Amino acid sequence: MERVLNHSIQKWLDATLAFDTIRHQNHDAVLASMESLEFPHSKMEDWKYTRTQKLNQGQWVLQRSEVISDPEFQAVSSVQTQMRSGFFGCLNQVAPTEAFSLDIAPNESFDEPFHFVIKSNEDWAWTQPSFELTLGEHACAKVVLHFIGKHNGFCNALLDVTMMEGSHLDLDIIQDNDDSFFQILDIRVDEASKSHCNVLTHTLNGGWTRNNLWMSLNGEHAHAALSGFYLPQDGQLVDNHTVVDHRVPNCTSNELYKGVLYDKSKGVFNGKVFVRKDAQKTEAYQSNKNIMMSDDATMDSKPELEIYADDVRCSHGSTTGQFDEEALFYLRARGLSALGAKQLLVSAYVNEVINRSNNAEVVTFVKQELSARGRIIADEV
Amino acid sequence: MIEIKDLKASIGEKEILKGLNLVVKPGEIHAIMGPNGSGKSTLASVLAGREDYEVTGGEVVFNGKNLLEMAPEERAREGLFLAFQYPVEIPGVSNMNFLKAAVGEVRKHRGEEALSAKDFLALVKEKSALVELDGQLAHRAVNEGFSGGEKKRNEVFQMAMLEPKLAILDETDSGLDIDALRIVAQGVNAMRSPERSFIVITHYQRLLDYIVPDVVHVLYKGRIVKTGTKELALELEEKGYDWIKETVA
Secondary structure, three states: OOOOOOHHHHHHHHOOOOOOOOEEOOHHHHHHHHHHOOOOOOOOHHHOOOOOHHHHHOOOEEOOOEEEEEOOOOOEOEEOOOOOOOHHHHHHHHOOOEEEEEEEOOOOEOOOOEEEEEEEOOOOEEEOEEEEEEEOOOOEEEEEEEEEEOOOOEEEEEEEEEEOOOOEEEEEEEEEEOOOOEEEEEEEEEEOOOOEEEEEEEEEEOOEEEEEEEEEEOOOOOEEEEEEEEOOOOOOEEEEEEEEEEOOOOOEEEEEEEEEEOOOOEEEEEEEEEEOOOOOOOEEEEEEEEEEOOOOOEEEEEEEEEEOOOOOEEEEEEEEEOOOHHHHHHHHOOOOOHHHHHHHHHHHHHHHHHOOOOOHHHHHHHHHHHHHOOOOOOOOO | OEEEEEEEEEEOOEEEEEEEEEEEOOOOEEEEEOOOOOOHHHHHHHHHOOOOOEEEEEEEEEOOEEHHHOOHHHHHHHOEEEEOOOOOOEEEEEHHHHHHHHHHHHHHHOOOOOOOHHHHHHHHHHHHHHOOOOHHHHHOEEOOOOOHHHHHHHHHHHHHHHOOOEEEEEOOOOOOOHHHHHHHHHHHHHOOEOOEEEEEEOOOOHHHHHOOOOEEEEEEOOEEEEEEOHHHHHHHHHHOOHHHHHHHO
């Protein structure tokens, strides 16, 4: 059958043809769904603030990532991730470059984190890793996805998380990409009743980063915590799109994203909270805060609440501004340089997010990395 | 120590200091009193380098250097300390990290070696005992959730850690009960030395019972209009400021 695809995506699909070792179980359906899609552009609501031209112009060559897992994991060859509606999610599912599936059996509990390092090492390397994570009833785990993108590459990653009743997951995402690297990370979390998921996105660096995180609360008394920080500099872009979907009563969600924007960088935050008609007694909190370190940096922050239930407690807020001048003066009056004072304030600002992680190793690692790069001052004494 | 000559400063269009002269020699404690709005806190702010104020005239020589040309942090490193009237709460920044950075900068400026973690902690212990500051407070965020008294004690604690040459106490007694006042004064007195000077800004004579000044000045409408000994403070306490205002008028 001849497919009629929008010409803007044809070249992307053509580029995947050589890569068919890993197959999505709904491959044909995914391809069919792409007939109605076009390459994302700024007239689409979801891509209003994030430019995609440079990504589209890349001479990308689809290839494997280097994945180092601890404990060691075998890649799988069949993928069952939920179908996505957006272009990049579908693109990943048409041709994943590697796939990992982690199943935590019911009642199993791991103190040691599962740590995946996903590396891209070459110019024009285009990788599409795919992860599926399932936690059985009352299972408990910590997972770290640590992306390292070198040179001028593009990583289009996908993760599905399925949480059964009473399960508990701490998920830390570390994004540590070069200044010329592009990354899209699309995460979908489905939570059954009494499950508890804490997702934290540490965007340490990267040229162009777009994160989609969709958390769906499908069973009562489930809790979703989602947070992230970003410190873009030069001409970097970090875009976080989140959705929290309260589908049933008695669930809670707590969201905190914080950014510090330097130079000519750009930040985007778009956070949607849906509270469905039946989702009474929902408690949903969302906050996005940004500090502008330069007159040339821009931040587009768009919190959105859609509430169809009447007995709920929800709040959302977005602030974008400069540092408190009083605090800066106070620190300088004690001998700290203007730069040192700002660094100390940035550290405190960002630490509020980092400290929401329950993974002590990640907290230490991230603080050390940021401090070694002069971005924050590590805790001392 | 410090020599202030004909200092004039404004905030916006309003001139607040209108030609202020003051000389403080090493080891001296000078009290500056005066009615509300006379310019006391402006003087403290201008000396510490707060950028909201514009200096429109005069000069300030601090240990032979032009103070007004220095950034706030250079003044601090040169040995000037301002105990804030309203210490700022800085959520998330621990007192310890802050102090370690501050002490590090000041020591570096003096050409001293950085303190080891052990020596730093020993110093913290010694100096916080001076103002009876709970050890736990040192580990909390800067001034966050501190009571009024704790904030002021924290100011004196920081002063003791930084060992300045000149300390300016801007209404450190305001909002203190009698016990806290005694503790704060005790901290200051422990730091008196022939090399260290203090400028104590206050509304009330009460503080000066505890921190006994060598010289008392009355600031009124941006100028020092009367200078005397500690008995002047007692006289002000008794008679108020009206007789001074009449004399000046």
